[in-house]
């Protein structure tokens with residue numbers, strides 16, 4: 403279907419032509435009920451949509467667009483196991499990872515839920531042993547450091563959640579995350595580690611990813627050089643869908659935690675890919691996180707579009723990106739513990755919807771996936787917020803804030819009061835972005851007329867604020883599921899396959915060709931473009 407030919411699309415184009423009318427000061431002044439009507443809840447999350455540049459007519463046409471493109475039907479198809487990832491002929495069943503035992507999700511005639519719970523039980527048994535000190539390393543000492551080796555979805559979700567749930571970590575067990583093939587990453591991680599108390603979790607869905615395998619091989623050498631070959635069994639475990647490759651690497655498949663091809667990498671933090679996280683926070687907290695995911699899954703499939711929080715977030719993003727031509731979205735968590743959340747969302751959103759052809763292979767004729775970026779508040783206020791407030795590009799922004807502080811350090815007197823400062827800053831930013839400060843308001847107090855334009859804030863810059871009581875495992879699960887389904891909604895409306903990632907392939911193939919050229923003993927024949935050939939020669943010369 404060409405959505406650009408639908409009535410809803412045409413109506414939204416007309417709204418966009420008159421978007422100057424969607425002025426937040428007027429929208430608020432004209433509608434005293436706006437905040438109440440546009441503040442929605444899902445689970446523990448309160449989501450204030452009111453500072454977005456939409457009115458009831460725009461929202462109605464966005465909802466019509468979602469209906470026309472079949473967002474609800476597609477969500478049902480995803481969750482019942484249809485092979486909606488058509489370019490890879492795969493089902494997309496990350497929602498089954500948090501299905502309770504007893505709920506049936508059938509794929510090729512088999513209920514996948516018992517398998518999910520079998521792996522969860524294996525993870526629990528293993529993580530309990532490590533946490534209790536019952537699993538000991540080759541020299542008989544309990545494990546203290548877990549090094550997760552993985553990249554992309556096999557890193558970003560676990561590290562984001564490990565950081566987010568710092569308050570829930572086991573006191574003896576810390577995790578480190580190695581992803582970059584830059585040897586400095588692994589070197590820094592192991593620099594002060596005792597091999598006797600270190601466990602490596604090699605996380606890779608395919609177990610073929612070059613960066614992960616290079617890091618895993620070097621980690622193995624580091625361990626074997628210090629503790630001998632036999633130590634590998636006690637210090638290496640794997641998370642993968644590829645048992646043969648795990649065995650080939652030398653990890654006993656009894657120490658492998660499996661998952662399935664129907665879990666996409668960027669949707670996998672609640673699968674066995676979360677093993678490092680479970681080692682840190684324990685099986686009970688991990689299970690609470692899964693409960694949180696489920697709350698939002700249930701909301702997404704049962705709530706009408708007009709009150710469906712992830713669907714509305716997705717539709718509003720479609721409005722900004724496609725109809726208002728706003729290329730980026732900032733995600734600004736006012737929580738230090740969520741400092742890796744923007745990076746996590748970059749993969750979730752940009753690898754899912756950074757696409758330029760539709761499911762049928764035809765090119766889209768409209769803008770799709772936004773550029774996602776962000777930083778924990780309040781640090782960004784003292785760097786890039788200048789552009790958010792007064793730059794020439796409007797950046798829709800998500801603010802995420804907790805009403806209770808995340809910090810637990812009671813040795814710091816007065817630290818409690820920081821939280822009001824943090825929240826005040828968060829609220830002030832969205833207020834300033836939305837309502838700005840007019841030239842007349844500035845002129846009322848500014849004595850130097852030459853400064854009036856410099857000190858004027860245009861306002862009318864949209865944002866969404868997500869507030870929750872505190873950053874618990876359940877709230878984190880709710881947040882992640884919220885964004886998963888937002889991204890899903892956008893992908894359906896744009897007609898994309900949000901579950902493949904062909905765009906990462908070409909670079910991998912070209913790198914594989916360049917690797918031997920960099921290392922060759924004799925000057926290699928080069929068949930790249932002139933620039934790449936010259937850079938390879940320059941690198942080789944510098945390396946001499």
Ligand code: F6P
Pocket residue numbers: 552553554555556605606607608609610611614667668753903906
């Ligand atoms: O190259 C992209 C990608 O395939 C991601 O989608 C994935 O999360 C990441 O690589 C890691 O893949 P794997 O878990 O198979 O090592």
